[in-house]
Amino acid sequence: MDLNEKIVSLAKRRGFVFPSSEIYGGAGSTWDFGPLGVELKNNVKRAWWRAMVQLREDVVGLDAAILMHPRVWEASGHVENFIDPLVDCRECKHRFRIDDLPGGERLIDAWRAGDVDVSSLGCPVCGKKTLTVPRRFNLMFKTFVGPMEDTASVAWLRPETAQGIYVDFENVQQATRRRIPFGIAQIGKAFRNEITPGNFLYRSLEFEQMEMQYFVHPGEGAAKFEEWRAERMRWYTAYGIPEGKLRFREHAPNELAHYAKRAVDIEFDYPFGGFKELEGIHDRGDWDLRRHSEYSGKDLSYFDDLTQEKFIPNVVETSGGADRGTFAFLLAAYDEEPDKDGTRVVLRLHPALAPYKVAVLPLSKNEKLAPLAREVWAAVRPHFMSTFDEAQSIGRRYRRQDEIGTPLCVTVDFDSLEDKQVTIRERDSMAQVRVPIAELAERIREKLPIG
Ligand code: ATP
Secondary structure: OOHHHHHHHHHHHHOOEEEOOHHHOOOOOOEEEOHHHHHHHHHHHHHHHHHHHHOOOOEEEEOOOOEOOOHHHHHOOHHHHOEEEEEEEOOOOOEEEHHHOOOHHHHHHHHHOOOOOOOOOOOOOOOOOOEOOOEEEEOOOEEEOOOOOOHHHEEEEOOOOHHHHHHOHHHHHHHHOOOOOEEEEEEEEEEOOOOOOEOHHHEOOEEEEEEEEEEEOHHHHHHHHHHHHHHHHHHHHHOOOOHHHEEEEEOOHHHOOOOOOEEEEEEEEEOOOEEEEEEEEEEEEOHHHHHHHHHHOOOOOEEEOOOOEEEOOEEEEEEEEHHHHHHHHHHHHEEEEEEOOEEEEEEOOOOOOOOOOEEEEEOOOOOOOHHHHHHHHHHHOOOOOEEEOOOOOHHHHHHHHHHHOOOEEEEEOHHHHHHOEEEEEEOOOOOEEEEEHHHHHHHHHHHOOOO
16 A cells, blocks of 8 residues: 555544545545544644734734625636636547646647647547547536526635635725735635546545735735745644655746736645645735726725825735645654554654544553543543543554554553552653643643644
């Protein structure tokens, strides 16, 4: 099994991630987060919110609606530009994005210039020269509001959360009396009708984004772009992804999205095909607020009363996927080491991300130990996300907690009944210390970094 298969299997077996609608054969490229997965993903989102909102003087939060006025997606350029060019093979019926064909980048350039020709190319699957002329396919999911399915009632499921931030820019700025520069952060669902979804959580149809839009004076965009890309890279390493598994990749001018002046991806070394996008940092210039001013008729320029200057704020965006990020944290944390029973599997998750911080384990399943062990668990529960396990040998139970990344186990043994002390065992070092039950919450807290 390669690393990807190991993670997919562990995720299913231990309750991190299940295929959606599995009893019906699966819904295809949509995923459910199980009891451990919801904890992990919530922790990833919480760590992001902490870094991007709580610890910042200059960023505030927002939670905008998924359904927005349909004109939003015209202004944003998504109706016109959020398009994949597709070809079908008439022979074997496979479908491809033209950038997945050999020479894809050149084909995309030619397609943009309006003269792409794929007739001389063989189908990547059957090899026959039977590819159709490229067709335009919009990645947004379309739906209808109200009882009529007509053009007047079209609504789109948002393909990114950013637009909610732009259209609320003035509301937020006035309500919080912010001066530029400042940022608005948001976490929420986004939907894309991806043609080639796959690779587990990497590309799905429904996912969560963690996005922050930083509004700056037009002269400040380039400098803030540098600051934010460094800051975002720092965040991933602070939460445990080794530097060697991450890199920056600057977009070439011909790859830039319709809104971007400059774009750098933070890429993670995924076990399928190597480095791939984890998060994008974009210098969007004044595209967004200028377009929304034009399309809505509401002037979204900003007046700086100190310099008496009026301008349309420029935007530096950081846009990461909560699911793609959660997947990267899982992959980076997975470790195996030899031990006396064969192999110890350890998820070396940062404690702030680990689903459970603490597992309380009676040394053995015994009616004398059970009441005290449950009492200890009850004392731990209000302070830390925790679990309790009394089935099977203590060694097996330590391994089970290692495999889901629980940083600390608390063991209640027969001495505990007398001395009112328990043992804390650390996941990574397997070191054990004995502590009084009365001090347990405090001692656990000392061992878990905040964040
Ligand atoms: P890709 O090139 O991989 O399709 P993108 O450039 O379209 O990604 P953005 O539009 O910049 O991605 O979206 C920002 C982030 O949202 C991505 O870095 C990724 O983490 C996440 N994301 C985008 N599409 C998906 C998807 N289909 N499934 C899961 N996460 C996604």
